[in-house]
Amino acid sequence: MSSDSSLAETRYYTIKAWCLLAAATVAYGCVNGALGTFSFPSQRFLGFFATALLLVAAAGFGISLRVSLAAFVTAVIAALATTDLAIWSLCITLVLACLAYDARGQRLGELLGALAIGGVLIAFAALLLGHLPAAWRVYVDASVALSSWLAGISGAPHNLGPSAAGSGLMLVFTAICAGFLLRARRATDVLLVLVALLIGLVALVGFLSIVVLYWPLWVSGLLEWLDPQAAFQASRRDPAAVALHAPLALLVLLLLPVGLLPAVQLRPLPGRFLSPWPGALLGVVLAWLMTPFFPTAPAKETGVLFYNKGMLDWRVPRNGAFGLQQAGMFGLFPQYLQAAGYRTHRLSKMGRITPQSLAQNQVLVIINPTEMFSAQERQAVWSFVEAGGGLLVMGDHTDLAGMMAPLNTLLAPVDIAYRFDSAFSIRQWRTDYEIFPHPLTRRLDWSNELLRHSTGASLALGGGAFPLVSGKFAFSDYGVRENEANGYLGDYRYQTSELLGDVVIVAGATYGRGRVLVFGDTSAFQNIAIYNSAPFIVDAFDYLSTPASGSIAWPRSLPLLVLLLLVASYLVLARWRPLAVAATALAVVLTAAGLRWWTAAPLRFDHQRLALIEATQLNRFALAHWQRDSIGGLAVNLSRAGYLPLILRSGDWDYLQRARLLISIAPGKTYTAAQRQRLRDFMTGGGGYLVGVGWEERHAVAPFLRELDFTIGPAPLGPVPVRLKTEDPQLIGELRRRPQFHEAWPLAGETPFDEVLYEDLGYVIAAQRRIGAGKAVVIADSYFLMDRALEEENAWWPGNILFVQALLRDLAE
Template sequence: MTIREAAGQAALAILLAFLGSEAGGHFFPLEALLAGLGLILVHRCLPEAESRPRLPFFLPALAGFALICRWPHPATRLALLALVWSAGALTLPRNDRRRERLEAAAAVTLLVCLFRVAGEISAWFRLGYEEGVLVLTEGIGRVAGTSFRGGPAAAGAGLLVPFLALAAVEAGRRTGGRRLGRWIPAGALLLTWSATLAVLPRLQPAAWSSVLTLPHGERDPAADWFRIAPPLFLLALGLCWILFAPRLGSPTRGAGRPALPFCAAVLIAALLLLPAWSRTGNGPSGTRVLILGSEILDFRTPETGIHPLRQAGMFGLLPQFLEGLGYRVKVRDDLPPEGVGTAASVLVVINPVRDPDPERIRSIRDFVRRGGALLVLGDHTDIFGTQGPLNRWCDPFGIRFRFDSARPASRGWEWSLETVPHPTTAGLDASNLRFRVGTGASLETRPPARALVLARYGFSDAGDRSNSGRGGFLGDYRWTGAERIGNIPLMAERRFGSGKVVALGDTSMFQNVALPFSLRFVSGLFRWLDPLAPAPGPARWREEIAAILV
């Protein structure tokens, strides 16, 4: 193996490291730097052709990475990374072997990007992916004698996707032999993943256990499962090195063929995947908002001399904030007798304690179907007896509140959240600085309802009926093994007829103490719910793309 071939393998490893990190998180600047080095290594270190490139490769790479830093969402970064690889391939002559390498890298990146986008726009695809991982992990746990029911984040399934994409691309490039034999690498990767899930819990190196701890210093068993990524990545990377290294510098079918149609298709797909869907309208339009309160809610505003903890759970600032945005807000204890459609276009239900009768549910369904909007806000573990009424409000739309509290696997929600591209989540990130989730219930969704915000690094802490009174039926604050861990839905939405439904398992971000921090999220949420809001303005990314091309 020559130095050039070894450097090419290192470049492939760097690409997989970038993709395997699921293209996000607070380490993204380092990942982008490593991916950039990988581009340079692929271009410089593989065997060169006799003719020189028509265009310096660093120009499209520089433009591409400028765009990657401009858009924060992982799917967009992946689409733009595929764009960079494709542009690099177009700079090389047809008889340059490095062009084939760049095409393969673009194909792997695009497959991972399409996988992520499919999970974000299709509730059925995401449900099948998450439930499939839950079933597999539960089966592996039974065989290994461990209690485990983990989502994709806890099981490291997202980390495995780029390696499977590489196996698929390599299978398509191979010639000769049996067709079934081309998929042996994919099977070996899945077997490695299963063995890792079965063996790793019994090892638990002490170095990992000190990374995430509870506030009082004890190790949180939930955090251990999220440390599966480093060893799994190293195992999968080593396996891919063994399986694919012999062919890294060898010619393959179609080497030197014109790649313009392929690269053009990737370019078009990458541009279409830019998240113009994350834009919202230009502002409220005097829409009427009806907030349905109850005897357990306090709509007073903060007063001087009252201890902050006593006024933390009040909702008095919410109506004032919405009125400041231009909405016409009313707070009532019950629905108007003439029907909600005549009183408001947006109905907000917060922790109801009385069951709605069937006739009222039918009227709400008709209200939403005709274009109204319903926002349902609840809290954890059936506190104040609200779980039953909450589920009766939401069940017709495929959303339910669980008898649990969603808990972070570490000390707090910082860097533990995952958002799906949507107008309501525009501007949110994993830091929780603008979402301000506290302790709330997790949600169940039935497609076409889908989750918009998830506790990627969290678990479902089952409620405890014996912990009544001030305990609020909360559980033991620890992951027991049988509880679901990873990718826990916290916020969900459903399009129903011409209307919209949104449910949140926590009311913290709408309360007095959090609203100054979450106001951007709250305003964007109501702007999207507003059926009279102006349509989104022209997408700014088209102007930026045109400027770069010029």
């Protein structure tokens, strides 16, 4: 009986240990973005969900959660403050180390301690890949080389970046195995861990050679067997969209050798206390080095010079030119820089870059050049940068208008080159970015639209160049020289010879005392996007206008490596005690989160007609391009009326003191009492408040509107006026010159409105009230201010544009 009981106990321990190991593997894989099936925001959530499951499982296995539960709450709060993958990994490690501390004296505690050691190694690897460009390039090149070698055996060309090749999952598995190696008790245990690691390597090779290389063929064959029509539909889809899910297969394969690790006999956790304070101190210093600091603002009247030759359009949105395609390209770009305190100047069409033209400026901007720069111009540019100037270079996809040769010749000194391709995200860019820690990326996260990237070229890096943003799950769509009529674009589909995964779209470099930024696409700087991306753009110019020896601290390789060695030495001397690991991890994550908050970006924009478009209240509109629920048409109309439109995000409410107008579209989150008071003060002081909301979306804003004596009624009026079916062009033209509401609802108030702006069949749909020196305007239609009703890419409604223009003029008075 005792033998049977011991065997049952061993089996039960093995099951418990495997569950904990599997949850930890999934958690680390997710927070490092290694599962292509899910977007980065989803993986971030799933990583902490897996950690929560790990806690639940630990509690079910009899482990106390006295310390680890508090660690989990702290880790979640700290992780939300940063996008640095090393910090995210340390947050998971903090929880595991505290769990090991709670389970001290138990066999599961020893296993959790080994897992925490692996977590430290994962965080170290993420830190090196995120902060040291050379390490990241080696990582990418090794993955591409391995997939190319295997493809050579199979005869089918493949170039897989680490994300598509499953390298992130393999790195997590290897680090966990290393943690067990460091705690293994006997030589046979060491051998068992090495066997598990070997099986994992075989799984990776098998995954690359069988699953990834032939994944689309397998899926297509299966679909054809199940449903020929479905197979036809799948063949029309991008094979990359199918291959995106392949890392899940590797995860399943790796969980098999993970099952060997519970059998490893581990050394007991040291019981003697060792002070955690050295680790905490080292953690604070390490977090300080990892944080990309930024100056509060550049010198006043910093000069920016725009090179004026190439594929450029300096028009601004103007009356009479409707449709977002007619809004111009870069005309608003200098205006936003001026509103942020910069002085801008544009070379003449015949002007050349000379030391004299650069003398009074701190930043040079080159966009889409189509002519080769002379040797004298290139010398002037690089002498300017070497002396501390900033260089911003932007280009576009597939050698459009012949810009690739001028760009690559110019950028040769910093080893950055535009590829003859288009970088395409498999899903959508905003959920597939990999954001590298840097002063420029301090505002970016995995859910906002500050970086308005569209179709542009990918970048090849060498030398000291470093990536700033990459498409973790994007591919390089090679151009086609024969497709001249369509800008040499490719087929918009992933071919196996094209690079899949970790495609660089924004890069940087230093040259002497100067800084260089290179964008593979110009979309973020264009008129129809800059109202949203302007804070990110100003960060770029703040970075460029500060010499490398100035107050911006970019983490340098040597100090980081020294700190990593010191932290590793401390943990080794502490014999990897859970308390030492937890103290070090806690110090890093809390310091990083605090510094992120402390280095919050200051308010920069100041304009006599600053118009804020609210995005703080879960407003129901899209920030992406070319969607019917987008607000590009509204932003263009604000620019036509002389306003400077800007998206209002959480943390930017102080901008209300500088604004002339606040626009709220179908908010889904109720204003706080403090926000309501600020809005009343804003209107009393002369500001305008414009709300577009229907009865169905009224719930969040209805209490505040009642305070202003606006009530939206429940009677659905539908399209107002009723649309007439006619083919008479004269009548159609007349109807289009009138306002047309999409989903109108009646407005009412306890007192008469100061002005009724639109009324139909006895129902008031838009009205205005004076609030002190300002005005409040309500349009009882959630869609009226969106592109579908106002102005799209190649379609518009003149009557709505005229109505909005008149309203904006009135609110400006």
